[in-house]
Amino acid sequence: MELKDLIKPENLVYSKSALLEDVPMHYCPGCSHGVVHKVLAELIEEMGLQEKTVGVAPVGCSVFAYNYIDIDWQEAAHGRAPAVATGIVRVNPDKFVFTYQGDGDLASIGTAEIMHACNRGENILVIFINNGIYGMTGGQMAPTTLEGMVTSTTPFGRNVDLNGYPLKITELIAQLPGTSYVTRQSVETPGAVRKCKKAIKKAIDNVLAKKGTSFVEVVSTCNSGWKMTPVDANHWMQENMFPFYPLGDMKDSVKGDNNAKN
Amino acid sequence: MAEYKLMKGNEVLAEAAIRCGCDGYFGYPITPQSEVMETLMARQPWTETGMVVLQAESEVAAINMVYGAAGSGKKVMTSSSSPGISLMSEGISYIAGAELPCLIVNVQRGGPGLGTIQPSQADYFQTVKGGGHGDYRLIVLAPSSVQEMNDFVGLGFELAFKYRNPAMILTDGALGQMMEKVKLSDYQPRWTKEEIEEKWGSWATTGKTATRKKNIVTSLEMDPGRMEQNNIRFQKKFSEIEENEVRYEAIQCDDAEYILVAFGTSSRVCQKSVELARAKGLKVGLLRPITLYPFPKKAIKELARKVKGFLSVEMSAGQMVEDIKLAVYEAGSTVRVNHFGRMGGIIPTPEEVVEALEEKFSWELSYGVKRSY
């Protein structure tokens, strides 16, 4: 059998989303960003949302997210993506607006903006990539860096007396009445990717139904910053990150429901 | 007779925003301009024109909301006072870098730091020379009456969209709190979705359609070669603004030997100083820059060739005076340029200005000037 006999529509088992641009990504091999981008692009395409979507990119490794998904984008200042998204969605309530932020962006410099956007219950989706480190600037401590974890600014490990404690921001977000769906996912196995995609789909559905803010944390690896191979990084994440940042839904409700399971 | 109202400058800013078809206001309370948002909230324009009004969690958030909304081609604004504008300066630089049109109002108060809530003009440098990082300029309008507070909202938006650049109304607590007779602008409808798509579809994030490429609103460009090209484009735009958008008012300058230069509240004071000085036999005129950027350089240069001196009157330690000096220098004139100002929230009296003029130009008043050309 020749190759051309195989390439037929009826034999197709997988294709890249048309919305995923044909450009090489700048992410390191093994990085979780590419997978989450792919999941997002697939969902926007499958749900027919390209014309009504505006993405807001952060400052961090995913600063160039706008190069990879074929939708309209705005690039926000560091930490301000939730404010930018608020501005867009308030004057364009028919649009689907999401932010895509890392842990430094969302949980450090942008803490005020994320808390208040979620507390107002802005109809936006927040994708929060938590890899416990500043990837873009070369591996410095993040607010979510685990105790004892070595980074370039905690060369002897994170010392909580000196640096404070790792911040479980998603748990805080889940307390806010403006949020409707708050969940923590991962993408290190095919099964996890499928679960994550399901969660993001549900989050988008909630936003479209104007149920308030939906927040999806993806516990991720940064094998370059962690100085590990991609496989080791996945194992390290499972052994160290998951016990501190347990996966699963934290809240599944509607805006204003204070009795939601937190 | 036209319907005149008696309104505060701050209230008029709000009313003018609604009437000029503004889509959104994002702000944070700070004295002496809180009436802007209070008036908007009480007016509930979302029930009338559909304009959105939102109290942000900080000035930092407010200016970034403006960025987001402006990035989608909407007519949006914010207002604050000096310390709040300092906080917004990061966002303003991004807005300028991403070439987004928007209107920012600074109802100045005395600084530095928390300073005072009384009127000041000490943010001239911040507004005209930078504020945020990088080579950018704001189009700066300086109203001197409540009527101009109304008129410059529409004009500010017009210029902002014409050049895809943030515009600022630089005013102060006195004009914000003052009530005067005002004729409000007529209502203009907000732009429809189709109009926005037609006017700004080439850059605004209105949602990517099959017929166009995706739009990306960003100030980021990692390649220094391309970033330089961006800057060259910005500078070209600023040259055009300098060429086309200078606005000023000359009061009794034709036969004047001494020129007071003042904007906003201090220009009102100086109008009276001109009267007082002329009553004393001093030939004094007033040049009132309406646009602080672009600065009315040409007008100053022309005057520099015939007058005996300039007195910059500012509610600051002397900031605009540097621009006057530059213009006089460029004119090849050697007439002296002096400054008189009060700081920290004090407005000079008309009498003080005349005294300062007489004192600072006592030499010229006694002996005249020697022309060096």
Place this chain on the structure above:
Amino acid sequence: MTEELIIAGFGGQGVLSMGKILAYSGIMEDKEVTWFPSYGPEMRGGTANVTVIISDTRISSPIVKHFDTAIILNQQSMDKFEKAVKPGGTLLYDPNGVIHPPTRTDINIYKVEATRTAVEMGNPKVFNMIVFGSYLSVRPILTLDNVEKGLEKSLPERYHKTIPLNLEAIKKGQEIVETVLEV
């Protein structure tokens, strides 16, 4: 005609609203007007003052050093503004809040028992309108017709029922003003 006026007293005496009604009446008279208050923490119970300028021509400085008229409603304001009246100008005061009456001899001085009269009228709130009436009597720069229109414009609709009472107070003020000194 340009009238540069200061109204000064305690917060709560209706100083600012009196200035506002005066300014609105000026608009009804087709004049240029500026209303410039002291603002800030002063507003909260302390002294309050407002500069009102009414003119046939474009108004220049809102900052005025010497006034054509000063309306003075407490001692602190007397201490501060008696000396700010232009020679030949006008000073109107309510003796109830003033321990040391004005001593200048180069200005016109009038007094009005507005606090007492307001109490007698059974409504302390009309105090400022009584003072306003006295002002109009000694400085007749506006017609009562336009003052009535000014009241309508400056009062919110829900207070329009108080306009007759306010006009009555204005008329009362016109009647009871006493001349202390005319130069």
